[in-house]
Amino acid sequence: MSIFGVGLHLIVAVFFAIHVVRSGQQLFWLFVLFSFPLLGSVVYFFAIWLPASRLQHGARKAVSVAARALDPTRELREASAAFDYTPTAQNRMRLAAALLEDGRPDEAARHYEACLQGPFAADLDIRLNAAKAWLAARRPGDAVVHLETIRSTDAQFRAEAVALSLARAYADAGEPLEAQAEYENAATRFGSFTAFAEYAIWAAGSGDSGLAARLRSDAERSMQRWDKHTRELNRPLIRRLNAAFE
Numbered sequence: 001m002s003i004f005g006v007g008l009h010l011i012v013a014v015f016f017a018i019h020v021v022r023s024g025q026q027l028f029w030l031f032v033l034f035s036f037p038l039l040g041s042v043v044y045f046f047a048i049w050l051p052a053s054r055l056q057h058g059a060r061k062a063v064s065v066a067a068r069a070l071d072p073t074r075e076l077r078e079a080s081a082a083f084d085y086t087p088t089a090q091n092r093m094r095l096a097a098a099l100l101e102d103g104r105p106d107e108a109a110r111h112y113e114a115c116l117q118g119p120f121a122a123d124l125d126i127r128l129n130a131a132k133a134w135l136a137a138r139r140p141g142d143a144v145v146h147l148e149t150i151r152s153t154d155a156q157f158r159a160e161a162v163a164l165s166l167a168r169a170y171a172d173a174g175e176p177l178e179a180q181a182e183y184e185n186a187a188t189r190f191g192s193f194t195a196f197a198e199y200a201i202w203a204a205g206s207g208d209s210g211l212a213a214r215l216r217s218d219a220e221r222s223m224q225r226w227d228k229h230t231r232e233l234n235r236p237l238i239r240r241l242n243a244a245f246e
Helices: 002-023 028-035 038-050 054-070 075-086 089-102 104-113 123-134 141-152 159-172 176-190 194-204 209-222 228-233 235-244
Strands: none
Touching: 002 028, 002 038, 028 038, 075 089, 089 104, 089 123, 104 123, 123 141, 123 159, 141 159, 159 176, 159 194, 176 194, 194 209, 194 235, 209 235, 228 235
């Protein structure tokens, strides 16, 4: 029985040692794991493996969802209070994100625009968030300006997100040819479920049933390789895709 116990401890230590190497952790963890097979594995589990695991992410997500359900305006109140107390760019960005989540995209966009006037003027993440806020506010022209600026500055920056956002902006602006070109670019270049699904939703709404059906098939084919976690993350888009064909 003791031999079995030692062997099990070593197997667990080897499992975590593989995680050390693959995840790029500091190599002193290998010494800890093999010098103290049981204790080292327990420490590594709680210090490194669990915080990075899907279980931990799932728990955090569940807690976050529950907190929003119980007090949906808490983050907005706290972000607003933080900005009022210390109006830094970081607090302004937090407030903008909270406003966008609360369904107030016009206010969110104005805060993002203010951030782009200072030392963060070249920050492409802020510019992309500003574009998303303007899209939600139904001002696609303002979104296009930001998205084209991002692409001209760094064509590789969040390329799929930029292409799909541009496609939506062109569609909302009543420019179907430009919208389709961006959707086609995203689907061809990235071949992701998101690209196929968004393109299919647009095609279905545009009355191109043949193209929409082909793209839906491509999207569903990519879903076959998913695990439960990936499916859950993409559930809102799956609902939108299914609704487009009802």
